[in-house]
Amino acid sequence: MAKSDEEQVADLVRNWAAAVHAGDLDGVLADHAADIVMFDVPPPYEGVRGLDAYRETWPPFFEWQAQGAAFEIESLEVTAGAEVAFAHALLRCGTPQDFAQRPAQRLRLTVGLRKEDGRWLVAHEHHSFPDPGEASS
Template sequence: MPDDAAQIRALITKWAESVHRGDLDGVLADHTEDIVMYDVPPPHEGLHGLAAYRATRPPFFARQAQGACFDIEFLDVTAGKDAACAHALLRCGTPGEPAEHPTLRLRLTLGLRKERGRRLVAQEHHSFPHD
């Protein structure tokens, strides 16, 4: 379904741009109320619900405001009729971090479902490789 995949790519690209700008409304716009997020920082059991997800954003926005990057370098989308998944690699770090670790990328996996005709992110997982 190329049209669905293209729409999901646009949704993820818009989300990443919103994260980089510190635009909370843009970040939350395409997420379900019952989102589950597994992030790099604790809690290790993940966060459940849009309110918990929302609470994680201000500290990350503060980091972004210090000149950090949040750039998608690779994005792959698989879209079905009612569900989709995507995985990506992003450059994510303060200005000095990419220079210190030029190959390090944030890994992103998203699970999406269709609600009332719209694709929404229901699961989000961020990780860095552990050497």
């Protein structure tokens, strides 16, 4: 039986997160649109536009992550229509020291996708952390 659109998108996001955790740049780039727009935690504040610019953001993250940081999906919700979908997730993203200081901190991920030629592609990706001064738990 064919997977539902929601299941396909959930698999795509899980595969992306596994590739990020593994430092697999090709896996991270897979299933991303050429015109992707990403709003990330670090600058530039106006976001990163296009697959080449998106690609350039990952090596510094991989270097940081190689120092023992986690990147693990804790929760994932997907809504999918016939041609567009979105997903939001909470991830454990940080070093053991980060979690010792802020155990409840989670990376917030929102992904917007569109279907092209029967294939889901990430067109927008947004990563954020809450302001630790405002976190209540």
